[in-house]
Amino acid sequence: MSNNQLQAYQGLAYGELTTQDIAVVRSTIAKDCNEEQFKLFMSIAKASGANPVMNEIYPAVRGGQLTVQFGVDFFVRKSKESDGYQGYDVQLVHENDEFKMHQEKAEDGRYFVVIDEHSWGFPRGRVIGGYAIAYREGYKPFTVVMEVEEVEHFKKSNIGMQKTMWTNYFNDMFKKHMARRALKAAFELNFDDETVEGGNDTVPEYQPQGRKDITPNQDIIDAPPTNEPTEEEKQIKSIRTKITKKLKDLGVVGKEQVAAYIAKNAPKMGENPSIAELTGLLDMIQMEIDMKEMQNGDELE
Structure with missing residues (x-):
């Protein structure tokens, strides 16, 4: 890689990552990204503090669309940095294992899972399920219990690397998936x-530091131009229209609901958002939509 190319990545370095590290990421896990997608991926990595060299974050491109995925190692590190971290455990349940569990009700009225028994011998047989338990001081253990059928669809993923990993290393991927959750x-x-809409030439500039504070109020979104619109104003109007539609997709309809959404997500937003800020808002809303879809279908490791 030439010095000119290395210089182009100087602004993407952060933490312990050097410009040379960024170049290695570009030529390995990010080799399927175009330059705009790669810079967007690194911006998300930098904003979150995730290290791509340590497998904490990685990009996937399918149909010209970029998906940024966080690995289990990132969640483990961030958990260790949190107050009260006391470790976690993750186990697979095989068809010949003895496994029993039940639910109990905590003092606050919420239920939690208790594993009564999990014992095994050999041969254990095929994997039929699993569980992960996260321990935090002052809280009941948080347990995720899953059956194999809930993750079988990953073997059919149209993301090549994801399909390969889940097919060839199913047990490890299943454990990582449960631990992450x-x-x-x-x-x-x-x-x-995060899935970023757009093809190879339409990936927007990412605004990592402003994600929480980039939502204009509804009057700004809907306000008509006062003069003959410039090209920039036309672009802003187009983005506002998309924002309104995406908010409706989230079920945020009407001025009261929009106002509540804004008060919760962007109380400090100025009244003259730029194209980049509006694009960032659109991305944020889309990511929230994607998150809900993943929660419903557990899509993407």
């Missing part, structure tokens, strides 16, 4: 896989 919930880690 347990740690994410127990330590309230709000890092989600």
Whole structure:
């Protein structure tokens, strides 16, 4: 890689990652990304503090669309950095194992899972399920219990590497998937896989530092131009239209609901958002939609 190419990545270095590290990431796990997608991926990695060299975050491109995925190692590290971390356990359940569990009701009225028995001998038979338990001081253990059928669809993924990993290393991938879910919930880690809409030439500039504070109020979204619109104003109007549609997809309809959404997600947003800010808002809403879809279908490791 030439010095000019290395210089182009200087602004993407962060933490312990050097410019040379970024170049290695570009030529290995990010080799399927175009330059815009790669810079967007690194911006998300930098904003979240996830290290691609340590397998904490990685990109996948399918049909010209970029998906940024967080690995279980990232969730483990962030959990260790959280207050009250006491470790986690993850186990597979095989068809010949003795396995029993039940639910109990905590003092606050919420239920939690208790594993009564899990013992085994050999041969254990095929894997039929599994569980992960995250331990946090002052809280009941948070347990995720899953059956194999809930993750079989990963073997049919149209993301090539994901399909390969789940097919060839199913047991390991299943354990990582359950551990990630347990740690994410127990330590309230709000890092989600992100899908960025657009083809090779339409990936927007990412605005990592402003994600929480980039939502304009509804009057700004709907306000008509006061003069003959410029090209920039036309673009802003187009993005506003998309924002309104995406909010409706989230079920956020009407000025009261929109106002509540804005108050919760972007109380400090200025009243003259730029194209980049509106694009960032659109991305944030899309990521929330994607997150709900993943929660419903457990899509993407």
